Amino acid sequence: MNIYCTEINFNLHPLRGNFNPLFLPQISHQLLDVKTFLNPQIGNLLKNLGVYIYIIEAFSQWKYPWTNYIHVDSQGQDIGKINWVFGGKDSYNQWFQIKPGSEGTPSITQANTGSVRYTLDEVDQTLYTYHARNLPFVFQAGIPHCAIPSENPRCCISLVPKWIHNHQSLKYSECVDLFLSYLVADAGLEPTTGAYETPEIPLL
Numbered sequence: 001m002n003i004y005c006t007e008i009n010f011n012l013h014p015l016r017g018n019f020n021p022l023f024l025p026q027i028s029h030q031l032l033d034v035k036t037f038l039n040p041q042i043g044n045l046l047k048n049l050g051v052y053i054y055i056i057e058a059f060s061q062w063k064y065p066w067t068n069y070i071h072v073d074s075q076g077q078d079i080g081k082i083n084w085v086f087g088g089k090d091s092y093n094q095w096f097q098i099k100p101g102s103e104g105t106p107s108i109t110q111a112n113t114g115s116v117r118y119t120l121d122e123v124d125q126t127l128y129t130y131h132a133r134n135l136p137f138v139f140q141a142g143i144p145h146c147a148i149p150s151e152n153p154r155c156c157i158s159l160v161p162k163w164i165h166n167h168q169s170l171k172y173s174e175c176v177d178l179f180l181s182y183l184v185a186d187a188g189l190e191p192t193t194g195a196y197e198t199p200e201i202p203l204l
């Protein structure tokens with residue numbers, strides 16, 4: 001199993017009414033109200049699997065160059081998220097190994113969530129690079145990571161799941177297991193259906 005991200009052949013748009021997240025306000029990190037924005041089909045499917053979506057995060061990037069921070073979400077515990085990337089051609093995600101002894105700097109994000117940030121000086125090496133395709137993917141948010149932008153507007157919609165029975169976040173492997181029947185079998189295998197559409201919008 002890839003421990004950083006795993007594509008899922010999951011043919012549902014994350015947002016109600018196929019709302020195009022590239023039309024969201026141009027805020028680098030915002031929370032979307034779950035009741036208002038979550039595609040109810042996803043909510044129902046997950047409910048049957050004992051899971052609910054706790055928050056929806058939207059990470060938008062319009063301006064280039066764009067400052068991103070190498071970080072772990074929350075305090076760095078193992079957390080699986082379900083991500084969709086809209087637009088952002090040539091952008092990608094990377095995960096990093098941090099130098100021994102580097103503890104990072106705890107910080108509060110623009111969306112008022114916790115994180116620990118690392119400077120480039122604290123990075124030992126790049127562990128993994130992932131270029132998103134037109135597929136959602138389970139994302140390990142507990143290993144230091146960041147999004148490397150391109151000049152193309154990008155919005156990443158990130159659903160954060162929790163178990164209904166104990167309100168704990170799903171670990172990455174739990175999240176992957178949850179979507180096992182939707183997984184793409186091999187790298188390079190295209191989905192049998194068209195996944196979601198990512199209409200391009202012109203630069204303002």
Ligand SMILES: [Fe+2]
Nearest residue numbers: 071072073141
């Ligand atoms: Fe993150």
